[in-house]
Amino acid sequence: MISSPDNIALLEARALCFLRQDEPVFGPIDFALHGGEIALVEGDNGSGKTTLMRVLTGMLRPGEGEVLLDGAPFSLDTVAGAVVFLGHHLGLKVDMTPRENLHLAAGLYGRRKGTDESAVLREVGLAGYEDEPVRQLSAGQKKRAALARLLLLPARVWLLDEPYANLDRDGIALVNRLLEQHAARGGAALVTSHGAVSFAGGEPRRIRLHA
Numbered sequence: 001m002i003s004s005p006d007n008i009a010l011l012e013a014r015a016l017c018f019l020r021q022d023e024p025v026f027g028p029i030d031f032a033l034h035g036g037e038i039a040l041v042e043g044d045n046g047s048g049k050t051t052l053m054r055v056l057t058g059m060l061r062p063g064e065g066e067v068l069l070d071g072a073p074f075s076l077d078t079v080a081g082a083v084v085f086l087g088h089h090l091g092l093k094v095d096m097t098p099r100e101n102l103h104l105a106a107g108l109y110g111r112r113k114g115t116d117e118s119a120v121l122r123e124v125g126l127a128g129y130e131d132e133p134v135r136q137l138s139a140g141q142k143k144r145a146a147l148a149r150l151l152l153l154p155a156r157v158w159l160l161d162e163p164y165a166n167l168d169r170d171g172i173a174l175v176n177r178l179l180e181q182h183a184a185r186g187g188a189a190l191v192t193s194h195g196a197v198s199f200a201g202g203e204p205r206r207i208r209l210h211a
């Protein structure tokens with residue numbers, strides 16, 4: 001179990017705001033996400049959910065405010081191993097297999113103790129597809145291959161942008177199960193979704209963005 005002193009959030013936003021041509025896309029917003037917490041980012045189309053995720057991964061620079069990771073100011077160096085992002089673009093190399101994609105990611109960011117590529121691919125339901133080129137997988141199978149990365153890498157913070165898209169009923173249950181396991185291990189996750197989300201652990205926290 002990964003632990004952090006109780007009072008220090010794994011991920012914290014203070015008066016965070018993103019501006020495009022001097023107009024706020026979202027914010028200012030404040031939140032603190034501690035180990036064991038899952039929060040849902042809610043808002044209408046265009047309210048800035050994906051933009052918030054991109055700011056939190058360092059792909060976009062905040063207009064105002066700050067982001068803290070484990071209590072320290074966020075930088076591209078600290079975010080690399082500590083945060084894993086699953087976005088609309090799944091970040092898979094389509095000419096490589098799921099196993100090769102995972103191997104590449106683990107080479108960059110390390111592996112969670114006690115697991116390996118075969119085990120996580122089995123866990124996401126891709127047994128038998130480990131060595132097929134990603135371009136030959138269905139949309140849902142590609143999504144599962146991207147979810148396997150969450151299980152393999154040791155990152156404590158998961159940022160999941162519409163993780164349920166393209167998944168069947170089993171896949172949706174899989175995402176919820178992975179989130180519950182991650183929270184039980186002391187990880188934290190921020191999730192955007194337009195669909196209904198349910199966790200055995202009860203109602204997730206909600207962070208609302210307004211268009």
Ligand SMILES: Nc1ncnc2c1ncn2[C@@H]1O[C@H](COP(=O)(O)OP(=O)(O)OP(=O)(O)O)[C@@H](O)[C@H]1O
Binds near residue numbers: 025043048050051052
């Ligand atoms: N690359 C871009 N250039 C200019 N404007 C952009 C760009 N990307 C997004 N926007 C605008 O920023 C605003 C927020 O977009 P964003 O994708 O963050 O919303 P969202 O809440 O994730 O929406 P959805 O629910 O439709 O996925 C929208 O008004 C959008 O038009």
